[in-house]
Amino acid sequence: xxxxxxxxxxxxxxxxxxxxxxxxxxxxxxxxxxxxxxxxxxxxxxxxxxxxxxxxxxxxxxxxxxxxxxxxxxxxxxxxxxxxxxxxxxxxxxxx
Amino acid sequence: xxxxxxxxxxxxxxxxxxxxxxxxxxxxxxxxxxxxxxxxxxxxxxxxxxxxxxxxxxxxxxxxxxxxxxxxxxxxxxxxxxxxxxxxxxxxxxxxxxxxxxxxxxxxxxxxxxxxxxxxxxxxxxxxxxxxxxxxxxxxxxxxxxxxxxxxxxxxxxxxxxxxxxxxxxxxxxxxxxxxxxxxxxxxxxxxxxxxxxxxxxxxxx
Numbered sequence: 001x002x003x004x005x006x007x008x009x010x011x012x013x014x015x016x017x018x019x020x021x022x023x024x025x026x027x028x029x030x031x032x033x034x035x036x037x038x039x040x041x042x043x044x045x046x047x048x049x050x051x052x053x054x055x056x057x058x059x060x061x062x063x064x065x066x067x068x069x070x071x072x073x074x075x076x077x078x079x080x081x082x083x084x085x086x087x088x089x090x091x092x093x094x095x096x
Numbered sequence: 097x098x099x100x101x102x103x104x105x106x107x108x109x110x111x112x113x114x115x116x117x118x119x120x121x122x123x124x125x126x127x128x129x130x131x132x133x134x135x136x137x138x139x140x141x142x143x144x145x146x147x148x149x150x151x152x153x154x155x156x157x158x159x160x161x162x163x164x165x166x167x168x169x170x171x172x173x174x175x176x177x178x179x180x181x182x183x184x185x186x187x188x189x190x191x192x193x194x195x196x197x198x199x200x201x202x203x204x205x206x207x208x209x210x211x212x213x214x215x216x217x218x219x220x221x222x223x224x225x226x227x228x229x230x231x232x233x234x235x236x237x238x239x240x241x242x243x244x245x246x247x248x249x250x251x252x253x254x255x256x257x258x259x260x261x262x263x264x265x266x267x268x269x270x271x272x273x274x275x276x277x278x279x280x281x282x283x284x285x286x287x288x289x290x291x292x293x294x295x296x297x298x299x300x301x302x
Contacts, residue, residue: 010181011174020171027163027295031156034300046296054289061174061285063278068112071119078123082130086137093141 009066019060026053111275118279122286125249129290132242136297139234146231150239151302153218158209159299162202163291169198170288173257173281183271185264192261195284199254206247210240239298246294249287256280 026049033045058064064072140147176191217224220237260280263269269277 011178013175013178016171016174016178019174020167023167023170024164027160027167030296030300031160034296042300046300050293050296053292057170057285057289057292061170061288062282067115071116074119074123078126082126082133085130085134089134089138090141093138 009063011060011063011066015060019056023053023056109273109275114275114279115282118282122282125286125290129242129245129293132238132245133293133297136238136242139231139238140301143229143231143234146229147235148302150232150235151298151300153213153216154239154299154302155209155212156299158205159295162205163295165198165202165205166288166291169195169202170285172198173284177274177278177281180264180269180274180277181271185267185270188264188277189261192257192264196254196257196261199250199257202250203247203254206243206250242294243298246287246290249290253280253284253287256283 030045030049034042036042058075064075172191172194176188176195179185179188179191213219218236219225220240225233225236257280260269260277263276
């Protein structure tokens with residue numbers, strides 16, 4: 001006999017398809033903006049659209065939406081630390 | 097788990113623990129690639145023009161096609177997990193097989209892309225690359241390291257998903273106990289997330 005302590009949340013197929021469509025659309029938008037060769041706009045698009053795409057994958061495909069607050073916090077802290085490290089690198093470089 | 101004599105043997109499965117263990121492993125992967133992203137950021141800030149020129153020599157179309165391939169493979173992976181949890185084994189097998197095929201498509205595209213670049217004499221320590229400015233050498237060094245490491249992860253993912261396919265076919269992974277497949281899916285999605293960041297850094301930042 002097998003006993004499972006908890007059951008996973010079953011994500012709707014429709015949700016996955018909608019998320020995929022959003023990801024493809026955002027990729028197309030990112031490529032389009034980068035081809036305009038407008039530097040400020042391209043950088044802004046990369047810094048917003050790319051984390052947003054990653055967030056969608058984390059939240060829906062990786063089921064973070066349905067996970068506990070503890071796990072969500074652990075993921076947040078890991079990503080926040082990495083972002084902080086990158087920010088410190090640029091802080092250091094910009095004052096050299 | 098020890099049992100009292102006369103009782104049926106109970107297999108204890110800790111679903112939350114299995115998921116947490118996988119996430120802890122994924123954190124180490126995030127830190128691994130995060131270190132390389134840090135290195136890229138520092139060198140890009142130091143050699144902006146060389147990185148710009150390096151990026152212009154990459155094939156944007158191949159990078160974008162591979163992005164769509166991996167995003168679609170993430171969709172089929174998510175659908176495979178949902179199908180398994182709902183008990184639709186045949187559907188789960190099809191979605192898993194599609195994910196594996198898309199993983200292969202990504203690797204084949206990568207093979208042709210690298211072949212073209214190596215054919216142009218651009219590879220680490222090549223005579224052609226040694227003539228280029230230091231920033232371009234660093235750009236292509238990071239390009240081969242990061243996309244190469246990512247490619248190894250895709251290969252590991254394809255192998256893991258192939259094992260999962262066997263598990264689903266043999267009913268080892270079922271709607272009652274699907275945590276192995278869910279964890280394999282988490283790994284595959286993280287591989288996709290890493291590529292989501294590699295696309296703008298190498299292909300679009302020119």
